[in-house]
Amino acid sequence: MKYDxxxxxxxxxxxxxxxxxxxxxxxESGFDAKKSEIHGMAQRGGSVVSHVRxxxxxxxxxxxxxxxxxxxxxxxxxxxxxxxxxxxNSTLILNTNKIFPPGVLSGKExxxxxxxxxxxxxxxxxxxxxxxxxAKSAGNMKVAGMAVVGALARMxxxxxxxxxNVIKGKVPSKTIESNIKAFNMGYNI
Amino acid sequence: MKKVLSGNEAIARGAYEAGVRVVSSYxxxxxxxxxxxxxxxxxxxxxxxxNEKVAVEVAIGASLAGRRAMSCMKHVGLNxxxxxxxxxxxxxVNGGLIILVADDPNMFSSQNEQDSRNYxxxxxxxxxxxSDSNEAKEYVKKGFEISEKFCTPVIVxxxxxxxxxxxxxxxxxxxxxxxxxxxxxxxxxxxxPANARQRHIFVxxxxxxxxxxxxxxxxxxxxxxxxxxxxxxxGIPYHYVKEAMPEASILKLGMVWPLPVxxxxxxxxxxxxxYVIEELDPFIETELRAKGVKLRKLNRPVNGELSxxxxxxxxxxxxxxxxxxxxxxxxxxxxxCPGCSHRGMFYAINKLKLFAAGDIGCYTxxxxxxxxxxxxxxxxxxxxxxxxxIDRASGGEYAKKSVAVIGDSTFFHTGINGLxxxxxxxxxxxxxxxxxxxxxxxxxxxxxxTGITIRGEEGPKVNIEMLCRAFGIKNVTTxxxxxxxxxxRVLKEETAREELxxxxxxxxxxxxxxxxxxxxxxxxxxxxxxxxxxxxxxCPAISWDAKKKKALIDETLCTGCSLCPKVCRFxxxxxxxxx
Ligand SMILES: Cc1ncc(C[n+]2csc(CCOP(=O)(O)OP(=O)(O)O)c2C)c(N)n1
Numbered sequence: 003m004k005y006d007x008x009x010x011x012x013x014x015x016x017x018x019x020x021x022x023x024x025x026x027x028x029x030e031s032g033f034d035a036k037k038s039e040i041h042g043m044a045q046r047g048g049s050v051v052s053h054v055r056x057x058x059x060x061x062x063x064x065x066x067x068x069x070x071x072x073x074x075x076x077x078x079x080x081x082x083x084x085x086x087x088x089x090x091n092s093t094l095i096l097n098t099n100k101i102f103p104p105g106v107l108s109g110k111e112x113x114x115x116x117x118x119x120x121x122x123x124x125x126x127x128x129x130x131x132x133x134x135x136x137a138k139s140a141g142n143m144k145v146a147g148m149a150v151v152g153a154l155a156r157m158x159x160x161x162x163x164x165x166x167n168v169i170k171g172k173v174p175s176k177t178i179e180s181n182i183k184a185f186n187m188g189y190n191i
Numbered sequence: 192m193k194k195v196l197s198g199n200e201a202i203a204r205g206a207y208e209a210g211v212r213v214v215s216s217y218x219x220x221x222x223x224x225x226x227x228x229x230x231x232x233x234x235x236x237x238x239x240x241x242n243e244k245v246a247v248e249v250a251i252g253a254s255l256a257g258r259r260a261m262s263c264m265k266h267v268g269l270n271x272x273x274x275x276x277x278x279x280x281x282x283x284v285n286g287g288l289i290i291l292v293a294d295d296p297n298m299f300s301s302q303n304e305q306d307s308r309n310y311x312x313x314x315x316x317x318x319x320x321x322s323d324s325n326e327a328k329e330y331v332k333k334g335f336e337i338s339e340k341f342c343t344p345v346i347v348x349x350x351x352x353x354x355x356x357x358x359x360x361x362x363x364x365x366x367x368x369x370x371x372x373x374x375x376x377x378x379x380x381x382x383x384p385a386n387a388r389q390r391h392i393f394v395x396x397x398x399x400x401x402x403x404x405x406x407x408x409x410x411x412x413x414x415x416x417x418x419x420x421x422x423x424x425x426g427i428p429y430h431y432v433k434e435a436m437p438e439a440s441i442l443k444l445g446m447v448w449p450l451p452v453x454x455x456x457x458x459x460x461x462x463x464x465x466y467v468i469e470e471l472d473p474f475i476e477t478e479l480r481a482k483g484v485k486l487r488k489l490n491r492p493v494n495g496e497l498s499x500x501x502x503x504x505x506x507x508x509x510x511x512x513x514x515x516x517x518x519x520x521x522x523x524x525x526x527x528c529p530g531c532s533h534r535g536m537f538y539a540i541n542k543l544k545l546f547a548a549g550d551i552g553c554y555t556x557x558x559x560x561x562x563x564x565x566x567x568x569x570x571x572x573x574x575x576x577x578x579x580x581i582d583r584a585s586g587g588e589y590a591k592k593s594v595a596v597i598g599d600s601t602f603f604h605t606g607i608n609g610l611x612x613x614x615x616x617x618x619x620x621x622x623x624x625x626x627x628x629x630x631x632x633x634x635x636x637x638x639x640x641t642g643i644t645i646r647g648e649e650g651p652k653v654n655i656e657m658l659c660r661a662f663g664i665k666n667v668t669t670x671x672x673x674x675x676x677x678x679x680r681v682l683k684e685e686t687a688r689e690e691l692x693x694x695x696x697x698x699x700x701x702x703x704x705x706x707x708x709x710x711x712x713x714x715x716x717x718x719x720x721x722x723x724x725x726x727x728x729x730c731p732a733i734s735w736d737a738k739k740k741k742a743l744i745d746e747t748l749c750t751g752c753s754l755c756p757k758v759c760r761f762x763x764x765x766x767x768x769x770x
Contacts, residue, residue: 117517
């Protein structure tokens, strides 16, 4: 078994924490796991990407182009930026929430709705969710990222209670309840 | 116990387990988190130094005092610390000493792509290059043993892909090291020419012994597979090689200087074609060719990162045909945050069309449109001295239309020296110190202007204005950077003056002081004329509604900094909560 999972979004969406969780769950489940991220200037709305690699033995911490099994897009258009990593068999987990890039905000560029529709066809399987909506019903807007993790967890073979334990150890204790709730709602989509 | 740790966290853990007593560092991506992780270990004294030269000298002092010490920095930091390093090589150490340097192949967040391995050769000191988090921790521990055994500083080299990657690490307990006490040994520690001549001989001999040690050390792993192709590699590229060339025989080096030439020659005999796979400079390759090792040529670029695909391509192996990238997507460039205290001053600089000698920090982002107000960036501290050069080269003329722009941490790092030089040499330049009271760019570390130490203890807070006056500078003005008109007025006045001037801004970074965040602003649609003045601030909270031809504030992002109402000439912007 091997999973090459590319997770990406916009600084502040919780991509880094989410990929930490995936990595730890894999290790807890007896696999080798590595992750690598580029988060130079995350605070300033930049794009953030984490490579998570899980197998019996992992060498390179970086996924090769065309070889990601699962792409996890924390923002609706971001998967377009990483399409080179997708293979013909890739699954896409897509949070449909939009965060407008500066060029769109200033009216100089358009949000690429049309390209999104076209390129979704390149994936063998697409699972969409509205993470902010889930977070709202979980009672905390800040746990949207965990709904995405839930949707991803459903696709992987690791046990659900391992996920829940790792999440409990990684999020602030005051937000455990809402995080677990969002995770479960994402899982059950 | 096993834990997933980043390379940086593992390095910090290694220092802890090795019984390190003192860590003095200056932040710099990708090395900054190491020292932030060290601070959780109460057994270690740690600090943010004001620059890398100071940090290494503090570590030398701690070593002289008989304790293990470490200093961490990014690659360009080692340039600043090169002076102590070169002579530290001669003195050697008392307590073990490691300099941790993190390179940034591909320049994810750096101004150049220099390869630090050259420093090991230059300074004639050993360099270790771990390839994953567990090795990072172990190499730090072994590094201290080597340091003490051979009486040498040891450089441990990381790269972005190691520092910011995570993998499993086996944790051990801390082992305290017996303090050796302050070493009073004049021929060893006082580098006057007569003593240094002797120590240079010691250094050359030490290098030979280290090479001998490396030849038989467990830093080398030899994996003999097919004898057709043999690859010498180290660090992160080892993993790319393992995946791209599973059939090849591999000699993986852990100590990349001095090279284990004997072991390499033995390996060379076992394979038909021998190659070196390394990132950046052909460091190992050049050295081995000079030593007469017959290597096959690869067409490897000396810039950027390697990858599994890049290695496959070097050996003409097939790679998966990836989907075409989608070009012309709206970008997400880094930008100053909403509420950033730098924005107003750049708006004013742009308005006056001043030439800005820039420096390195969040404010370098003032380069981007719509502010477009940075005209040069070289290295930390250079803005102040370059502005002086610009001024003196033109007999004072260019000083009337140019400024230096520097952040507080950068000012304390090396800007102070430049300013003292301008004052002493009677320059006319205008220096703007953007004092946001924190080292923003690298993750909000405190500095001498913050008033707290790395562990959050209160400390003295330097008074920049008094410091400038003590240099003999007469024109020192403090301005509110959110008051654009005032910034414009002061800039005009100070650039016109045929004297050195300093302008200091007085608003904190929103991460240095969260209490500055207040009620958001909003735009009254009927009052907005669509003049676009506020959108030219480049604030991420302000957007443009192209259909309505009006500006709009995202109130969830707005920090209530009060800058945009000051540039609105139609009084269309109001704060929530006041009517
Ligand atoms: C010699 C050297 N050391 C460290 C760095 C990393 N670095 C980049 S910007 C910066 C500090 C910026 O802080 P400050 O000047 O206060 O500006 P701010 O980011 O807060 O606006 C540092 C340490 C570097 N580029 N060069």
